[in-house]
Structures are given as structure tokens and as C-alpha cells.
Amino acid sequence: MSAVVGPETGIAVTPAVPAGAGVRRRTSFRAVFGLAVLLLMSGAAIAAPRIAPWDPGRQMLAKRLRPPAWQARGLREHPLGTDHLGRDILSRILYGGRISLGVGVSAVTLSACLGVSLGLLAGFHGGRTDALIMRVVDVFLAIPYILLAMGVVFALGPSLLNVILVMAVTRWVQFARIVRADVLSLREREFVAGARARGNRSLRLLLRHVLPNALTPIIVVATLELAFMIIYESALSFLGLGVQPPTPTWGWMLSDGRNYVATAWWLATFPGLAIMLTVLAVNLLGDWLRDTLDPRLRV
Amino acid sequence: MLAYVVRRLGQSVLVLLGVSVIVFGLLHLTGDPTRLLLPLEAREEDVRQLRALLGLDDPLWLQYVRFLGHALRGDFGLSFKHQLPALTLIFQTLPATLELTAAGLTVALVVAVPAGVLAALRRNSALDALCSVGVLLGQAMPVYWLGLLLILVFAVQLGWFPAAGRDGLASLVLPAVALGAFSMARIARMTRSGMLEVLAQDYVRTAHAAGLRAFVVTYKYALKNAAIPLVTVVGLEFGILLGGAVITETIFAWPGVGRLAVDAIFSRDYPLVQAIVAVLATVFVLINLAMDLLYTYLDPRIVFVRSRG
Numbered sequence: 001m002s003a004v005v006g007p008e009t010g011i012a013v014t015p016a017v018p019a020g021a022g023v024r025r026r027t028s029f030r031a032v033f034g035l036a037v038l039l040l041m042s043g044a045a046i047a048a049p050r051i052a053p054w055d056p057g058r059q060m061l062a063k064r065l066r067p068p069a070w071q072a073r074g075l076r077e078h079p080l081g082t083d084h085l086g087r088d089i090l091s092r093i094l095y096g097g098r099i100s101l102g103v104g105v106s107a108v109t110l111s112a113c114l115g116v117s118l119g120l121l122a123g124f125h126g127g128r129t130d131a132l133i134m135r136v137v138d139v140f141l142a143i144p145y146i147l148l149a150m151g152v153v154f155a156l157g158p159s160l161l162n163v164i165l166v167m168a169v170t171r172w173v174q175f176a177r178i179v180r181a182d183v184l185s186l187r188e189r190e191f192v193a194g195a196r197a198r199g200n201r202s203l204r205l206l207l208r209h210v211l212p213n214a215l216t217p218i219i220v221v222a223t224l225e226l227a228f229m230i231i232y233e234s235a236l237s238f239l240g241l242g243v244q245p246p247t248p249t250w251g252w253m254l255s256d257g258r259n260y261v262a263t264a265w266w267l268a269t270f271p272g273l274a275i276m277l278t279v280l281a282v283n284l285l286g287d288w289l290r291d292t293l294d295p296r297l298r299v
Numbered sequence: 300m301l302a303y304v305v306r307r308l309g310q311s312v313l314v315l316l317g318v319s320v321i322v323f324g325l326l327h328l329t330g331d332p333t334r335l336l337l338p339l340e341a342r343e344e345d346v347r348q349l350r351a352l353l354g355l356d357d358p359l360w361l362q363y364v365r366f367l368g369h370a371l372r373g374d375f376g377l378s379f380k381h382q383l384p385a386l387t388l389i390f391q392t393l394p395a396t397l398e399l400t401a402a403g404l405t406v407a408l409v410v411a412v413p414a415g416v417l418a419a420l421r422r423n424s425a426l427d428a429l430c431s432v433g434v435l436l437g438q439a440m441p442v443y444w445l446g447l448l449l450i451l452v453f454a455v456q457l458g459w460f461p462a463a464g465r466d467g468l469a470s471l472v473l474p475a476v477a478l479g480a481f482s483m484a485r486i487a488r489m490t491r492s493g494m495l496e497v498l499a500q501d502y503v504r505t506a507h508a509a510g511l512r513a514f515v516v517t518y519k520y521a522l523k524n525a526a527i528p529l530v531t532v533v534g535l536e537f538g539i540l541l542g543g544a545v546i547t548e549t550i551f552a553w554p555g556v557g558r559l560a561v562d563a564i565f566s567r568d569y570p571l572v573q574a575i576v577a578v579l580a581t582v583f584v585l586i587n588l589a590m591d592l593l594y595t596y597l598d599p600r601i602v603f604v605r606s607r608g
Contacts, residue, residue, distance in 0.1 A: 146546070
């Protein structure tokens, strides 16, 4: 999957042509776009209390189910319309971004810590440790994660912390697999052997010499996982097992909007658009990181 | 070859054992399963009675062995809500889910493989750009949102397909498209990069030079080889689709295992939840085993590499 192929003809590259030169120019535009959208989204989420026109929980039943401002019954003070309880959709989307991005980033961080540690352990020690950890990885790959997450969240209660924990625990395998594969080849390299010969102990060897060299794929996977986690969180919310109301989340808004699909399209459309734009931006950034830092990971 | 098959079988058994531990643990998560099993207002003596009945006072390992013994015989207990064996309920709904999953995968493959091939053949063309935009959108669109949009446009406004339920082929179209979209994006992307790699190989150039028609070279020589890694992906993809079916079935009121599972979780029907997780994981493991064995048949080199690793 990873062979470098010349830009136009598809014939293997000759040294005169820098590999993928044409591609990189194009992807960097995408990366800039992705970064811009992501910055805008996170900026809006962080600044939500200052810029949101309304309190996201404020119900104004007299103005319920108003369409966006540009439509016939739309109101200028509610640019994206109001929901079935007369709450301002724009404000709810701004506040919802805090949950989506916050939970996403926390879950990725946690699952990276877990996955990277176990991946390092498996790859570096090899033998039985490796076999054991990899079988556990297989188990987690086999279980339908969304069902497992739903079952666990329901049993433990759907709090912010539980949602983050469950998301991390069901996704760490992504990190473990990639780190293990990298460490397997790294530990055979001369600089690791050299460091070992100088009397470095295992932990120091791992943290000082192996981990830094495995960092690139970790960053790439983390970015792509962030996109996944945002979808994952909103799916749990959508199913009623995410962060609970009255906290506005994009998934809940979609789920509310489901009952009004025929009569009030804006309820489900805008939060969905917010999810899609954010995920798209993160993916663009992740693709660019991968192509630039580590083309091997390309699928 | 035989050694590889045996090893691979052994691994699958181990994985299923691991799954059973997690499924068992699901019930014991909160410490006291009786709290999950009984309604919140249950009396103290009911709790004690149920504890004794379920053998919850025994050591944990003994409980697990008992659970495993029952599970191996297909006995996950009675569903609390339906008062039927959990497995019976699953087998009633599994066909609908497999139908939906297979349809989703078919939609994905039918669109994605030709699109990926064309994008690779006309690299950097407008078609290629269109494909990559499609891939990006497909990967960024959550299945529940896509499902709602499809219902809004094709069921509510155009009235071409039913919005919910399972009633003939027409009702299968929207859920299959919603479910397949994400896989479609990934498979298209893989086909494209796989094709690009294969097209650069010497044997493809030779085939062109030998005067074979471009169509024959593309489909008989290039695609066949580019398709090999796709086989494993299709296996993994099937598992992802099974998981995705949980949400798709909820949106489209599709009477499958996913909807049964969501329903079971919300009605605290833990034996049923356990059984569903176990059955879906087993289906996933078996399909991936089959795909891996198929893979070794398509590409015999892999056995040596894997036996050594």
C-alpha cells in the first residue's frame, strides 16, 4: 500500500522526480483549510459564553420551531432558527462544540496513553507479553464497541467522565497496534542496541530512545482518532447515552431533531453540519500530517 | 499451510474466550449485578433471593466457569423483558441485520471499487478530484445524520422509499446506503491507492507493451492483484458495519439485532445484552477467520511471512 508512485504516469518514480511533489502542493491547501475550520470551531466553542446570542438552555415557547432567519417565518435574533422548546439553535451548537471537542480530545489523550503504553510493552518485550497483549487487542477488535460502550455507560451511569473513559477503553487498540509494529522494528535498530550496551535500563531505553522515534505515527493516529471520537461521542449522545441534558450536545440535538425531520428540517440539519465540518477538518489535517510525516501509514 | 490454519483457529478460540470474559464482566461492572437485574424499587429480601438464585455468592471464577459452560451450550438465560431464551430472540432478528449489513457492504463495493479504479486510472483528473471529495464527505458524515438526511429527501420530500420498517426491497435501500457510505469512502480510497501501486508494477507495463487491450490489463491483471488486500479489509469492514447497524437500525426502525440490543440496554435486559455482544463478536471472528484463510489462498506468500512473525 505504501509504495511511492510518480505523479502523472503511475510508473515507478525515477530519482529526478521528487516523490509526490505535485500531491503535496495540493494537500497543503487542504491542510490549511482543515486547520482554519478547526481553529474556527474550537475558537467558537471556547468563546461560546461570550459570543452565543442566547443562553443555550433558555426556552421561549412563544418562538418555538422558528426556521432560520432567511426563511419566511424566521426571526433575525435566531439566525439558525429555534427548536421545539424555543431554544436558539446557533447558541446550542456553539455550546455543543465544547462537549464534542472537549470529550473528543480527552478521550483521544486517554486512549493514546493506554494504547501507547501497552503497545510499547508488547513490542519491546515480545514473547509472551506480546502474545498476551495482542490477543487482548484482538478481543477488543472483535467486540462491537458501540454496544459495549452503551452497556457500560448504562451500567455506570452516563456522566461526562464515564463517557470519556468508555470511549478511551474501547479505542486504545488503534494506538497499541501501530506502536507495537513500530517498536518491533525499532528495537532491532543499532541506536537502540547501542543505548542498551551503554547500560541503559529498560524503562529509560523505552522512554528516551524508542518512544521518541515512534512518535510520528502516534501523532497521525491521534489526529485521525479525534475525528472518530467526535462521531463516536455524538453517536452515544444520539442514542441517549452521552453527556446528559440539559448540557447541549450535537448528538442530542440531532436526536431531538429526528422527530421533526418532516416539519422542521433545521433542527437536525445544523448540528449534523457542525459535526461533519469538524470531522472533515480534523480528517484533512490528519491526512496531511500522515502524508507529510509518515506516508507508510497510508491506506 | 496446515500449521497456519491450526494456529489461526487456536487464536480465534482464544479471542472468543476473551470476549466471554468481557461479556461476563459486563454484568459485574457495578459490583452487584442484582442492582442491574432488579427494578430500582426492589425489596431487600428479593435482592437476597436473586443473589442466591443466580449463585452470586460463589467465588467469581466459579461464576465465570458456570457462565462459560452455559454460553458454550448456547444458553445465555432468559430475556427479562421477553421471557424467551436470549439466543432465540437473536436468531429471530439476526437475518434482518445480516441482510442490512450485506446490502450495505454490497452498495459500498459496487460504488467504491469502480470509482477507485477510475480515479487511479485518471489520476489528478476532475473525476479523481470528485472521488476524493466524495471520500472525504463520506468519512466525515455520521451515519445517523446521513440517515436523517436520506429520510428527509427521499422519503419525506420525494416519497420514493419508505422512511422506516422492513417491508420488501424498497425499504432496504435507504438504510443500506446510510450504513454503507462510510465503508464506501474507505474502500474507494484503498482501491485507488492499491491500483496506483499495482499499475506501477513491471508486469502491468509488460502487459501493455505486449499489446493487450487496456481494459484487459486493468481488470484482469491490475485489479485482481490490487483486490488482494481488499479481502481482509472487507472482513474488518463487515464487523464495523455490524456495529454501525446498531445506529442505522434505530433510525430506520429496522427490526434487527441492533435495535434489539438498544432496546435491551434501555430495559436493563442484561442476559440479552450479553448474548448479543457475544453473538456479534463470534460472527465477526468467524468472518475474519474465513477472510484470512481466503487471503492465504489468494496470496500464498503470506503464510510464510506470518508463520515466521
